[in-house]
Amino acid sequence: MASIELDRVSKIYANGAYGVRDVDLKIEDGEFVIFLGPSGCGKSTTLRMIAGLESMSAGDLRIGGRSVNNVAPRDRNVAVVFQSYALYPHMSVWHNMAFGLKMRGVALSEIDSKVAKAADLLGLNHLLQRKPGALSGGQRQRVALGRAIVREPEAFLLDEPLSNLDAQLRAEMRLELVKLHRRLGRTIVHVTHDQVEAMTMGDRICIMREGRMIQTGRPLDVYANPADTFVARFLATPPMNLIPARLEHEGEKLVVRIDSETSVTVPDKHYLPYVQKAGGPITAGIRAEDIYETRERPDWQHIRVKVVAVEALGAENILIGQLGRDKPIEIQARLGRHVFAPVDSMIDLYVDVEPMHLFDSETGKAVARPPLPVGR
Amino acid sequence: MRKFGLHFGLILACVVVLLPPLWALRTSLVPESMSYSTEIFPAFTLDNYTGLFAKNRFGTFYVNSLIVALGSVIVALPFAACTGYAFARFRTGGRFARFAVLATQMLPPVALVLPAFALLRGAGLTNSLPGLILVYSALNLPFLTWILMGFFEGVPVDMEWAAMTDGATAWGAFWRIVLPISLPGLAAAGVLGFILSWNEFLFALVLSGPQTATIPVSLAALQTSNGVQIAKVSAGVVLAILPLVIASRFIQRFIIQGLTFGGVK
Numbered sequence: 001m002a003s004i005e006l007d008r009v010s011k012i013y014a015n016g017a018y019g020v021r022d023v024d025l026k027i028e029d030g031e032f033v034i035f036l037g038p039s040g041c042g043k044s045t046t047l048r049m050i051a052g053l054e055s056m057s058a059g060d061l062r063i064g065g066r067s068v069n070n071v072a073p074r075d076r077n078v079a080v081v082f083q084s085y086a087l088y089p090h091m092s093v094w095h096n097m098a099f100g101l102k103m104r105g106v107a108l109s110e111i112d113s114k115v116a117k118a119a120d121l122l123g124l125n126h127l128l129q130r131k132p133g134a135l136s137g138g139q140r141q142r143v144a145l146g147r148a149i150v151r152e153p154e155a156f157l158l159d160e161p162l163s164n165l166d167a168q169l170r171a172e173m174r175l176e177l178v179k180l181h182r183r184l185g186r187t188i189v190h191v192t193h194d195q196v197e198a199m200t201m202g203d204r205i206c207i208m209r210e211g212r213m214i215q216t217g218r219p220l221d222v223y224a225n226p227a228d229t230f231v232a233r234f235l236a237t238p239p240m241n242l243i244p245a246r247l248e249h250e251g252e253k254l255v256v257r258i259d260s261e262t263s264v265t266v267p268d269k270h271y272l273p274y275v276q277k278a279g280g281p282i283t284a285g286i287r288a289e290d291i292y293e294t295r296e297r298p299d300w301q302h303i304r305v306k307v308v309a310v311e312a313l314g315a316e317n318i319l320i321g322q323l324g325r326d327k328p329i330e331i332q333a334r335l336g337r338h339v340f341a342p343v344d345s346m347i348d349l350y351v352d353v354e355p356m357h358l359f360d361s362e363t364g365k366a367v368a369r370p371p372l373p374v375g376r
Numbered sequence: 377m378r379k380f381g382l383h384f385g386l387i388l389a390c391v392v393v394l395l396p397p398l399w400a401l402r403t404s405l406v407p408e409s410m411s412y413s414t415e416i417f418p419a420f421t422l423d424n425y426t427g428l429f430a431k432n433r434f435g436t437f438y439v440n441s442l443i444v445a446l447g448s449v450i451v452a453l454p455f456a457a458c459t460g461y462a463f464a465r466f467r468t469g470g471r472f473a474r475f476a477v478l479a480t481q482m483l484p485p486v487a488l489v490l491p492a493f494a495l496l497r498g499a500g501l502t503n504s505l506p507g508l509i510l511v512y513s514a515l516n517l518p519f520l521t522w523i524l525m526g527f528f529e530g531v532p533v534d535m536e537w538a539a540m541t542d543g544a545t546a547w548g549a550f551w552r553i554v555l556p557i558s559l560p561g562l563a564a565a566g567v568l569g570f571i572l573s574w575n576e577f578l579f580a581l582v583l584s585g586p587q588t589a590t591i592p593v594s595l596a597a598l599q600t601s602n603g604v605q606i607a608k609v610s611a612g613v614v615l616a617i618l619p620l621v622i623a624s625r626f627i628q629r630f631i632i633q634g635l636t637f638g639g640v641k
Contacts, residue, residue, distance in 0.1 A: 080541045090556045090557055147542070
């Protein structure tokens with residue numbers, strides 16, 4: 001059993017600044033968890049505290065139900081893969097992979113078979129006698145993984161292991177890691193600032209910001225129901241459009257008024273949760289993919305946008321436009337690849353308002369409403 | 377034309393730097409009586425070298441110098457490595473300790489000679505090679521510590537962390553990972569320490585005796601009441617700089633050889 005429990009874990013630096021603040025989290029045995037956040041948010045620090053490489057200032061940490069607050073890294077039975085790979089440059093690949101087993105006094109014949117097995121799994125057989133200096137980035141990455149695997153640790157802690165790879169290799173390794181997790185069934189904590197890794201690899205993502213864990217959940221759930229504007233913007237490319245507006249009554253309905261000419265009506269089923277905010281400022285969150293070039297459902301709502309630029313990505317076009325006349329707001333829409341609009345022209349677009357979120361304009365927190373169902 | 381000017385300047389600079397040692401080499405190979413001659417090479421003899429070994433016991437002093445210089449490096453280097461690593465990784469003693477170590481290098485050596493003499497006399501170690509080794513080790517320690525601290529700071533901490541999660545203790549990570557990676561740095565520091573001890577004059581003069589003198593002291597002794605035996609002095613100088621020339625070849629190779637050669641990224 002290698003569940004990992006963090007109970008109000010904090011890291012306070014000598015100058016009194018919080019690196020990590022009151023993190024509560026229970027990672028189940030065999031779970032693949034992603035720590036996601038911008039650089040400096042405390043995700044790597046949290047990982048290092050789990051590994052025992054960084055001391056905790058407060059809180060309680062349990063691995064497999066056992067408190068490990070005062071347990072040395074070597075006795076926690078976790079393996080860390082570092083962003084820099086941290087291979088031992090003076091040792092061959094074989095010795096790099098065997099090092100952990102040697103330190104634990106495993107018999108040489110057993111080391112040999114375990115290294116061979118891991119090398120087989122990762123396709124490193126022909127590289128075992130090489131030194132790290134003679135390997136490519138992708139190969140070093142595999143060796144770093146291999147070094148972790150041979151020890152058969154209870155949990156793998158991966159600290160941005162893919163960030164030094166080029167785009168294609170990164171996509172391959174993403175898949176490899178997911179496969180590896182399925183095969184080994186061990187707990188994995190993966191730290192990244194890449195939202196694609198976060199969305200595609202883990203069972204659960206934990207989004208961190210300024211040392212706090214602000215939202216955890218299954219990737220699609222978090223995507224569909226962001227807790228605040230930070231999560232809403234961070235977890236998507238292009239980021240969610242955040243539009244300052246006022247929430248007003250209009251007859252029986254609630255409308256999000258963007259300016260004197262532009263407004264969208266709140267769907268009836270969201271009337272009750274949102275009515276408390278009526279009459280005040282609000283931030284409306286509309287994802288780029290919820291804006292369409294044609295009206296396919298009658299409840300989609302019309303907006304008129306001035307085209308600023310179109311980024312043709314091949315499979316789709318990202319339209320960057322200005323919404324509203326008084327104080328134009330820049331928005332991005334993900335449109336079909338056949339939609340082209342000249343710069344500075346006006347274009348009619350349609351918003352699917354059902355997934356639209358409203359956020360408190362001061363705190364940025366999402367106004368509570370029943371979560372959006374996610375197709376799975 | 378500009379290139380010619382540049383090369384001419386460089387050649388001139390080389391001549392200025394190399395002329396004195398070359399002239400010493402020339403003087404060491406001509407008879408004493410012609411050593412001040414303005415002729416470039418009036419005659420050839422090896423008498424100055426043979427005389428040094430036969431009459432001036434240069435062989436003994438050469439061995440003394442080797443023992444003292446090597447001994448002081450062997451004694452100081454392990455301590456310097458541990459201290460340097462502690463400074464680099466654990467912030468041991470804080471900034472003050474680092475500064476204090478460096479500050480000892482700022483004292484004029486003369487200020488240390490008499491206390492060192494008093495200490496060695498108390499221990500019965502004056503006029504002895506172990507005494508000199510001890511003093512040179514102490515003199516080298518701060519300098520070597522400082523150099524090695526720089527090398528250890530260059531070792532990515534990730535590697536030590538990797539070793540520690542792999543099952544090594546902090547000492548194990550230092551011994552098995554950091555030290556082997558830092559071998560070029562250790563070698564460079566060792567060579568520098570060797571050169572410092574080899575060249576040292578003041579402490580050797582005060583603390584050594586007729587049997588335990590080192591090369592700088594024995595060279596100075598050639599300056600007698602009958603005048604300076606310049607040809608013999610030149611021969612001694614040539615022999616004295618020989619190990620340094622060899623050592624500097626080494627140090628170059630080690631310093632140029634990178635520190636981490638591919639362990640990270």
